Amino acid sequence: MREILSSLDIGSSKIKLVVAEILNGHVNVLCALEEQSRGVKKGAIYNPDETEYAIKKILKKAEETLGVKVTKTVVSVNEDSCDFKIGEAEIDIQEEGEVSSSIIQKVLQQSITGGLTPGNEIVTIIPIRYKVDDVATISPKGIKGKSLQVKTVIVSVPKREIYGVAKILEKCNCSVVDVMIPSMGAYYANRSYLAEKSQSLIKESTGIVIDIGAEVTNIGVINKGIIINNNVLPLGGNLVDQDLSFIYKLDNQVAKEVKETFALANKRNASVKTTKDVVNTLGEKITLNQYEVSEVCMSRVHEMLNTVKNEINYLTKKEISYIIITGGLSEFKGFNLEVESVFGPLAKIGKVNVIGARDNKFACAIGMIKYFDEKLGLRDKEFSILSQDDLDVLSGSNQDKSNSSLLNRVFGKFFDN
Secondary structure, three states, rough: EEEEEEEEEOOOOOEEEEEEEOOOEEEEEEEEEEOOOOOOEEEEEEOOHHHHHHHHHHHHHHEEEHHHOOOOOOOOOOOOOEEEEEEEEEEEEEOOOOOOOHHHHHHHHHOOOOOOOOOEEEEEEEEEEEEEEEEEOOOOOOEEEOOOEEEEEEEEEEHHHHHHHHHHHHHOOOEEEEEOOOOHHHHHHHHHHHHHHOOOHOOEEEEEEEEEEEOEEEEEEEEEEEEEEEEEEEEOOOOOHHHHHHHHOOOOOHHHHHHOOOOOHHHHHHOOOOOOEEEEEOEEEEEHHHHHHHHHHHHHHHHHHHHHHHHHHHHHHOOOOEEEOOOOOHHOOHHHHHHHHHHHHEEEEOOOOOOOOOOOOOHHHHHEEEEEEHHHHOOOOOOOOOOOOHHHHOOOOOOOOHHHHHHHHHHHHHHHH
C-alpha cells in the first residue's frame, strides 16, 4: 500500500495543509497549501463556523490540486493548556513469548491508568524506556521474555480542544486520525537536522524548540528526544506588524508587506539609501527608509526573543545542548542575526528541507506527518488517507496518463504560469 498522509496546522494567521507520500522513510510532498485563517485567535478557535469555512476552502484547494478529496488528516490542537504526566505499567508475556507490536501497544495503554488529568484527552503516549525481564531497551519488539515494563510521558490537552477541532472537521467531511501539539510537530520537522549533527543530541541531550507564529510562540523542552514541558507565549509576528502600523500610520496589510518584503529583523545589513514608497491610512504618500524601519522591527524582535529566553529558564534547569527556532517569523530576513545576539551560537534557525514545502511556516505540518509515520512503524501498521480508487486517480492509472497524472498537472501549472 502506498502511504499517503496529510496534516492540518490550524494557526492564528494561516491554516496550512500538507499532503505527502512516505517512501523509504522520506517525505515526498504532493501539495503544501495555505489559507487565511478565520475564527482563530492566539492559537485557540473562538468562532467554529468561521474556522470551518476556512478549512473547507483549503480542502477544496487540495482537491483541485490532487484531483482527489482529502477526507482524513492529522491535525494540530492548541497546546496552551497542555499537561505532561509520567505513566508506568507492566504486563506478563505468556509462555515467555516474543514481544509483539500488540503487546507493546497494550502496555502503553495500561501506562495511562491514573496518569490522565480529569477533563483531558490524550494527545500521545511517548515511551521513555522499556524493560524486558528487567533488562532495559529502547525497542523491545522481537525480544523474548516473561514480562514487559514501560515508563512513559503522557501528553494531554483539555477535551474541548480535541472535540472542538474534530467537530469542525466532521462538518468538513474530514475525519481526524490523530492529534498533535505544534511543539511536537516543530521538533520532528527538525529532528533530521539534529541527527546529522550528532545522534547524541537526540538520545542524550536536552534541547529547546521554539515555534514563532503570527500571534503565539510555542516553546517545547525536549529531553532525550521526548517533549517533557512546554509553554505558550502571546508573542508573534503580528506585534512587528502592529509597531510598523502605529509608527508609520499604515494599514495592517501594508505593514505586513513592508515587514516581509522590505524590512530586516536586524539593522546591521540595512541601508539608509534603500527606500520604499507607500500610502498611509491618511492617504499620504510617504517614503520609508530601510534602516529606520529595520530599527523598529529589530527592537520588537529583540524584546520577543529575550522574553522567550527568560521563559526557558523557568521551564527547565537542565543544561541545554541546542535551541531550534522555527515558524513563519524565522523566515524574516536578518532574523538569524537577532537570534545569535540573544541566544549566542547555541541557537539555530530550523530549516524544512523538503521539496515542495521549503518554508518554516510548514514546519509543524511536516513534523506532524513525520511523527505519525513513526507511530505507524512502531505499531506495524499500514495506513493511507486515500483509498485504492483515490490512489489510482492520484497516479492517473485509470485516466489518460498524458494529461491527468499528478506530475502532469503540477508541471502544467508551471508552464501555464
